[in-house]
Amino acid sequence: MGKKGDATRTEQPSDSERLLFGGPLRYDMGWNQHADAFLELTFRAMVRRLPALLSASLRLARQADRRAARIVLAAETGRGVAQAVSLLAVNSALGGLMGGGPIEDRLRGAVPALAVMAAVLLVGALLRAASTYATGRLEPKVERVATELYLERAAAVELAAIEDHAFHKLLDTAQYGAASARRMIMYGTRVVNAMISLIAAAGVLTVLHPLLLPLLVTMTLPSAWSALTNARRRYESFHTWVQHARAGHLISGLLTEPAAAPEIRLHGVGPFLLRHFRAMSESAEAEQARLARLAARTGLIAAAWTGLAAVATYATLGGLLLAGAMSLAVAGTAVIAVRTGSASLDSLVLEVNQLHEEALFVGDLERLYAEAAERAIPAGGTPLPEDPREIRFENVTFGYPGESTRPALDDLTLTLPLGRIIALVGENGSGKTTLVKLLAGLYTPDRGRILWDGVDAATADRRLLAERIAMVAQDFKRWPFTARVNVAVGRPSVPVAEERLAAAVEEAGAEEVIADLPRGLDTLLARHFSGGHELSGGQWQRLGIARAAYRRGSILIVDEPTAALDARAELEVFEKIRALAGTGQTVVLITHRLASVRHADLVHVLEQGRLVESGTPEELLAKGGLYAELYGLQAEQFTARVPAPKAG
Numbered sequence: 345m346g347k348k349g350d351a352t353r354t355e356q357p358s359d360s361e362r363l364l365f366g367g368p369l370r371y372d373m374g375w376n377q378h379a380d381a382f383l384e385l386t387f388r389a390m391v392r393r394l395p396a397l398l399s400a401s402l403r404l405a406r407q408a409d410r411r412a413a414r415i416v417l418a419a420e421t422g423r424g425v426a427q428a429v430s431l432l433a434v435n436s437a438l439g440g441l442m443g444g445g446p447i448e449d450r451l452r453g454a455v456p457a458l459a460v461m462a463a464v465l466l467v468g469a470l471l472r473a474a475s476t477y478a479t480g481r482l483e484p485k486v487e488r489v490a491t492e493l494y495l496e497r498a499a500a501v502e503l504a505a506i507e508d509h510a511f512h513k514l515l516d517t518a519q520y521g522a523a524s525a526r527r528m529i530m531y532g533t534r535v536v537n538a539m540i541s542l543i544a545a546a547g548v549l550t551v552l553h554p555l556l557l558p559l560l561v562t563m564t565l566p567s568a569w570s571a572l573t574n575a576r577r578r579y580e581s582f583h584t585w586v587q588h589a590r591a592g593h594l595i596s597g598l599l600t601e602p603a604a605a606p607e608i609r610l611h612g613v614g615p616f617l618l619r620h621f622r623a624m625s626e627s628a629e630a631e632q633a634r635l636a637r638l639a640a641r642t643g644l645i646a647a648a649w650t651g652l653a654a655v656a657t658y659a660t661l662g663g664l665l666l667a668g669a670m671s672l673a674v675a676g677t678a679v680i681a682v683r684t685g686s687a688s689l690d691s692l693v694l695e696v697n698q699l700h701e702e703a704l705f706v707g708d709l710e711r712l713y714a715e716a717a718e719r720a721i722p723a724g725g726t727p728l729p730e731d732p733r734e735i736r737f738e739n740v741t742f743g744y745p746g747e748s749t750r751p752a753l754d755d756l757t758l759t760l761p762l763g764r765i766i767a768l769v770g771e772n773g774s775g776k777t778t779l780v781k782l783l784a785g786l787y788t789p790d791r792g793r794i795l796w797d798g799v800d801a802a803t804a805d806r807r808l809l810a811e812r813i814a815m816v817a818q819d820f821k822r823w824p825f826t827a828r829v830n831v832a833v834g835r836p837s838v839p840v841a842e843e844r845l846a847a848a849v850e851e852a853g854a855e856e857v858i859a860d861l862p863r864g865l866d867t868l869l870a871r872h873f874s875g876g877h878e879l880s881g882g883q884w885q886r887l888g889i890a891r892a893a894y895r896r897g898s899i900l901i902v903d904e905p906t907a908a909l910d911a912r913a914e915l916e917v918f919e920k921i922r923a924l925a926g927t928g929q930t931v932v933l934i935t936h937r938l939a940s941v942r943h944a945d946l947v948h949v950l951e952q953g954r955l956v957e958s959g960t961p962e963e964l965l966a967k968g969g970l971y972a973e974l975y976g977l978q979a980e981q982f983t984a985r986v987p988a989p990k991a992g
């Protein structure tokens with residue numbers, strides 16, 4: 345009841361959250377998915393899940409380093425056995441010391457048991473060292489293996505999956521899984537160790553007197569209860585506050601972000617953000633204080649309960665001694681075994697709890713692995729024709745996921761003759777970029793077919809299809825690496841070839857851009873690193889074109905290649921593109937600069953995802969349709985008279 349009330353209260357957004365974010369942000373880091381599992385955090389549920397959790401840790405460990413995993417397991421088992429032997433030796437030593445006869449004889453009698461204890465201590469220390477070393481080797485490897493698999497799977501999924509909100513959320517949540525996998529090894533090891541020493545202590549206690557085992561359990565229950573209660577509160581609080589925490593990080597990030605820096609200084613946004621950062625931090629601190637208060641209260645209750653249980657245990661031992669049902673030596677061993685056992689049980693509960701918490705994140709990671717495998721770009725397929733004559737879109741319809749009044753491409757049929765310059769023209773949002781993304785195999789049509797001569801791209805080998813495409817997208821990636829890599833990344837599968845690099849830079853007209861860089865091609869193009877350099881938008885655009893030229897795909901797709909270029913550079917780039925077509929290269933060009941389309945062999949005009957007209961630029965101009973209208977509008981801007989300034 346209290347739990348529910350707390351959660352509801354903390355879900356109220358703070359004033360800052362309300363103002364800056366319009367209310368609480370509901371992105372829940374995927375917690376909902378495992379909320380049920382965790383909230384069922386009863387002792388029984390945890391015990392039930394323990395074997396599965398331990399075997400998951402072991403599987404991870406074996407995947408990462410089989411030998412180290414074996415060492416850890418053997419060392420921890422050995423330590424448990426050593427503990428049992430040590431308790432038995434204590435019993436025997438105490439029995440000898442407290443028996444009858446002269447003290448010298450008793451001491452002499454205890455020597456073998458003491459020697460065993462010393463040997464066991466030594467073995468225990470050696471095993472502990474072996475386990476520490478092997479765990480230290482194992483943990484980073486587990487994290488690396490899990491991370492690699494995460495990155496590999498994430499990079500291999502379809503573009504549509506990356507853009508899918510639900511999948512992205514899974515990607516976000518699962519990124520914590522690798523670190524959790526690492527910690528699972530640590531907690532898994534501790535659980536095994538605690539379990540074995542508990543079994544040792546419990547076994548010895550049962551041998552000493554059957555009453556002692558339930559007493560041990562009674563002594564440990566309070567701390568188990570307090571650990572579980574606090575873990576559950578922490579979890580609920582984290583779940584409720586995760587949004588708030590993210591928003592706080594967002595604000596602090598904004599204060600130091602270069603892109604925000606000019607406005608922060610000019611508009612005085614700094615103090616505004618700081619004020620809200622403080623307000624949000626204070627709400628988070630209040631929540632931490634609430635948790636600390638509750639944890640302190642729970643701890644006190646548990647301590648009182650443990651105290652009573654301890655009194656009961658020792659009273660029972662006293663009773664047994666008085667009644668003559670137990671010798672003093674056995675009682676002494678029992679005290680030691682009770683202490684060792686309750687310490688093991690305490691840590692067992694704590695570690696299982698931690699293991700369980702980490703397992704939730706590893707569960708997210710495993711869900712991601714499975715989903716990513718399902719959404720991976722299929723391997724293999726029909727080979728494409730060696731030298732196709734044309735690519736034909738046949739009644740292609742494609743809509744992006746989510747709400748939309750119309751599909752981005754709507755029953756589109758058109759032909760792209762290869763070895764020519766084909767221009768795609770149309771107003772914003774008419775579907776040009778979507779068309780080329782389908783052409784490149786980044787998306788697949790919802791309906792209709794894309795045929796490379798007779799071969800349907802849907803059944804074709806996607807890797808081979810991508811091999812043929814070189815694309816300069818509108819928002820191509822500005823890699824935070826050197827200029828050389830920014831060009832050569834066009835074909836990273838081959839070693840960087842200087843000649844090919846120079847040719848690509850020349851084809852893109854980017855020689856001057858490179859010459860102006862302080863270290864030429866070796867200049868780092870990332871301002872936030874020391875020695876880093878930033879390029880202007882137009883300079884980047886030339887590097888983007890150089891990258892596509894370096895790739896040497898048989899179909900070059902250029903989406904708005906001149907948007908950031910000055911008039912002279914624009915002319916130059918179109919000259920280069922025209923020259924490329926002379927070499928038999930297919931160029932698919934998207935541009936709003938209709939004057940530059942003059943040299944295209946074929947123009948397709950799109951409107952609202954449909955083809956409205958096709959032809960050579962001259963034909964389209966003569967026809968007087970949409971192309972002619974757009975062309976006329978642009979031409980007018982240059983011929984219209986600039987109004988003369990008003991006199992006076």
Ligand SMILES: Nc1ncnc2c1ncn2[C@@H]1O[C@H](COP(=O)(O)OP(=O)(O)OP(=O)(O)O)[C@@H](O)[C@H]1O
Pocket residue numbers: 507744745752770771772773774775776777778779
């Ligand atoms: N990744 C995406 N997710 C959802 N909808 C998208 C996405 N990309 C484009 N759209 C939508 O698809 C439609 C076609 O967009 P597209 O980018 O293909 O047009 P375009 O002709 O290239 O436009 P522009 O001239 O502005 O570049 C638009 O309505 C747009 O809102």
